[in-house]
Amino acid sequence: MHGIWGIYFRELLIFKSKFFKNLLASVISPLLFLFAFGFGIGKDTQIDGTNYIAFLLPGLLTMTSLNQAYGISSEINISRFYFKIFDEYLIAPIGRWQILLGESLYGVTKGFISAAIIIILAYILDVKFSISFLFVVILLLHLLIFSMLGFSAALIVRNHGDQFAINSFIITPMVFLSGTFYPIDMMPAIIKYVVHIFPLTYTTKLIRDAFLYNRLTSITYLLVSIFILFSLFLFGIFIVRRIE
Amino acid sequence: MEINNIEVKDLTKKYNDLVAVDDISFSVRKGDIIAILGPNGAGKTTLIKMLTGLLSPTKGIIFYNNVNFSKSQKKVKKVIGLVPQENNIDRDISVHNNLLIHAILYGINYKERNKAIMEALSFAEIDDYKSKLANELSGGLKRRLVIARAMLHKPKILFLDEPTVNLDPHSRRHIWNFIRKINNESQTTIFITTHYIEEADLLAKNVLIMDRGKIIASGSPEKLKSRLGSFTLEIFKSDSIEYQFFHNREEAIQFGEKLNCSFKIRELSLEDLYIKITGKRIE
Ligand SMILES: Nc1ncnc2c1ncn2[C@@H]1O[C@H](COP(=O)(O)OP(=O)(O)OP(=O)(O)O)[C@@H](O)[C@H]1O
Numbered sequence: 163m164h165g166i167w168g169i170y171f172r173e174l175l176i177f178k179s180k181f182f183k184n185l186l187a188s189v190i191s192p193l194l195f196l197f198a199f200g201f202g203i204g205k206d207t208q209i210d211g212t213n214y215i216a217f218l219l220p221g222l223l224t225m226t227s228l229n230q231a232y233g234i235s236s237e238i239n240i241s242r243f244y245f246k247i248f249d250e251y252l253i254a255p256i257g258r259w260q261i262l263l264g265e266s267l268y269g270v271t272k273g274f275i276s277a278a279i280i281i282i283l284a285y286i287l288d289v290k291f292s293i294s295f296l297f298v299v300i301l302l303l304h305l306l307i308f309s310m311l312g313f314s315a316a317l318i319v320r321n322h323g324d325q326f327a328i329n330s331f332i333i334t335p336m337v338f339l340s341g342t343f344y345p346i347d348m349m350p351a352i353i354k355y356v357v358h359i360f361p362l363t364y365t366t367k368l369i370r371d372a373f374l375y376n377r378l379t380s381i382t383y384l385l386v387s388i389f390i391l392f393s394l395f396l397f398g399i400f401i402v403r404r405i406e
Numbered sequence: 407m408e409i410n411n412i413e414v415k416d417l418t419k420k421y422n423d424l425v426a427v428d429d430i431s432f433s434v435r436k437g438d439i440i441a442i443l444g445p446n447g448a449g450k451t452t453l454i455k456m457l458t459g460l461l462s463p464t465k466g467i468i469f470y471n472n473v474n475f476s477k478s479q480k481k482v483k484k485v486i487g488l489v490p491q492e493n494n495i496d497r498d499i500s501v502h503n504n505l506l507i508h509a510i511l512y513g514i515n516y517k518e519r520n521k522a523i524m525e526a527l528s529f530a531e532i533d534d535y536k537s538k539l540a541n542e543l544s545g546g547l548k549r550r551l552v553i554a555r556a557m558l559h560k561p562k563i564l565f566l567d568e569p570t571v572n573l574d575p576h577s578r579r580h581i582w583n584f585i586r587k588i589n590n591e592s593q594t595t596i597f598i599t600t601h602y603i604e605e606a607d608l609l610a611k612n613v614l615i616m617d618r619g620k621i622i623a624s625g626s627p628e629k630l631k632s633r634l635g636s637f638t639l640e641i642f643k644s645d646s647i648e649y650q651f652f653h654n655r656e657e658a659i660q661f662g663e664k665l666n667c668s669f670k671i672r673e674l675s676l677e678d679l680y681i682k683i684t685g686k687r688i689e
Pocket residue numbers: 421424425426444445446447448449450451452453491
């Protein structure tokens with residue numbers, strides 16, 4: 163277990179050294195979306211039986227926390243190709259799976275911090291929400307999924323360029339199409355089906371329901387999410403064991 | 407775990423079509439210093455990466471104490487230290503924290519960590535810089551930090567990939583002294599790759615000369631040199647310098663005096679041999 167702790171500790175030290183830059187990024191981007199969409203479309207617009215701001219906030223929460231959790235991929239990339247710190251992990255007498263868990267734990271930590279910022283925002287905007295056990299578990303599930311996705315992405319690519327391509331061609335469309343900013347029901351029929359390939363579609367719905375109503379509306383979505391996490395975990399281990 | 411011998415059998419590494427390490431075998435005993443020499447791209451780093459588990463061989467086996475490395479990685483890795491070709495330190499955190507992370511990764515327990523870090527700092531003589539950010543260190547000090555880190559868990563085998571590249575003469579000597587000290591005090595087996603032939607001559611008990619993935623010569627520096635002779639005659643022609651090798655000084659002088667250009671006689675160096683055998687291949 164010392165491998166997990168060593169890697170997590172290292173990431174925290176690096177995180178601390180650029181904490182305010184990071185924090186600012188987690189605040190600015192949701193605020194931007196809030197102004198652009200939220201106040202643009204307006205408080206009075208009703209969507210899915212609630213006002214739009216209330217609908218949007220949990221979407222912003224999934225988006226920002228996803229960006230933070232998945233964002234470990236760029237950091238791993240830099241430490242792997244540029245500073246070569248990743249070699250320190252590979253040469254250490256630890257099981258390779260510990261690298262996956264250490265990094266994922268870090269992604270989860272960053273995700274929780276950015277989620278906390280949105281929660282403060284929700285409080286300020288006077289949106290009704292609940293922070294229940296259910297919400298925490300679902301958020302954890304969401305963050306683990308995207309940390310592990312980020313981890314595997316970072317190990318599959320061969321350079322920064324590949325990483326950039328994955329971000330623009332997969333992550334960005336996913337963030338816009340998974341029901342973060344408006345309900346999937348409002349999309350054209352074909353897209354409605356297509357978006358179900360994105361893990362974010364499932365976790366967004368679960369998070370929104372837990373956050374706004376403290377309820378679990380779809381067991382199927384929960385099971386699909388758990389299945390996705392499990393697959394990504396196995397895939398991550400497979401990849402990290404082959405890496406050189 | 408003590409490592410009394412290392413044996414490498416038919417080791418090969420291919421990157422797609424390129425054979426970086428080509429079917430090499432050798433063995434090493436505890437406490438030896440082995441220098442690996444070879445031109446750029448010879449395969450030295452690739453060899454070291456396989457020996458430390460960073461790369462897996464395309465073919466061949468590495469035995470540590472007669473145990474297959476690929477089957478006992480964790481155990482062997484505990485007693486291996488690596489100073490990589492590039493300084494892979496965390497620049498935005500302190501020297502002390504760089505070492506602390508390493509201590510945790512190597513499972514050094516909470517109570518012993520501080521002592522191990524202090525020892526490593528003082529061994530590499532960087533105590534004064536322990537609270538500095540790693541980025542603020544000069545090139546020589548960064549190298550010493552990497553050495554301190556590699557020594558922190560007291561490895562039985564230390565791999566140094568071009569440890570003195572880009573260092574000034576003082577820092578280089580400093581690092582030579584560390585290497586000697588590490589080897590003497592704890593019978594640590596040391597692998598060192600270098601482009602400075604005199605470094606190999608000075609430090610190594612055994613030299614492996616690599617070229618295009620193969621070992622083209624090996625043996626003690628003395629034995630290798632004696633293949634060519636003991637003295638080198640440098641002949642200064644108008645547009646080039648040529649070299650001739652002799653077993654004794656008299657022969658060299660006689661040969662030189664027959665020429666009608668200036669010449670110089672000196673002791674034969676390992677570099678003479680190196681240039682001779684690697685040059686032949688590059689032609
Ligand atoms: N990851 C890689 N992918 C493809 N080819 C590689 C890779 N790493 C090294 N090579 C090639 O393998 C050969 C051996 O490289 P290696 O780095 O082992 O040489 P070296 O002896 O350490 O050289 P140097 O003295 O320049 O450090 C070179 O031809 C190099 O281009």
